[in-house]
Amino acid sequence: MKRFQLSATPFEIAPLRARLLHAEAGAYSSFEGWVRDHNDGRPVLGLRYEAYAALAEAEGERVLDEALARFDLAAAACVHRTGDLAIGDLAVWVGVSAAHRDATFEACRFVIDEVKRRVPIWKHERYADGDADWLHPDAGAPGETR
Template identity: 70%
Template structure:
């Protein structure tokens, strides 16, 4: 009987290293690894951005994020999945969200990775507050993909 896949969701209030997270997904049954990294970019919809802040309702965000990775472990033939989302003030270029997936084959790893980030953006109560170059600030709300394979209007992160 295969071991239960590693499934972990975390919020991080400070920058984090990906290598130790990836190491948690190492498994002799895994022949593939896929990951997603979302970084803070310097623009949104044609407006220069100076940085952003993520706020979360921690208890609810952690519970819903954990449900998502556990669902992924049930839904896909994977050996492990881990997701970390930042909160607090982030500068341009900083890592905002990371998803890593180990699987026996690449198709399952890629599919699970994409599914996890799409579900996190749609379901986890994390709010993004962008600071624009002109001094304006704006709360942004994620827009979920409406069909399989489509791209949300508001890209991650």
């Protein structure tokens, strides 16, 4: 099973966490990112994530490879939702295990930061005033030529 996955439907965390259990691991940390009801002072009704799936999965695997090597992890995984999400929905999950807790804390932060920075997943927020916007214009919207 791939360590980095995109999911068009809600997913369960428990089976993902179970994949991180290893005899050499004395610690586990995870990060959950949820859809919130505001951004930059604007009420948010929901959002949509779109991804260039093949490239996103490949780059996500590279991020996890780097984390495994850099933090001497036993295991690492990440799942990112795509499609329409409502307020409170789980949008992204990162989990890591290692011999010691410090490595897991640092690795979780590294993985989520690098996924947000490097993996081609775009967020389109819908606002209460009827407006909508792509949140990362530097990366360009899906289908947009740069």
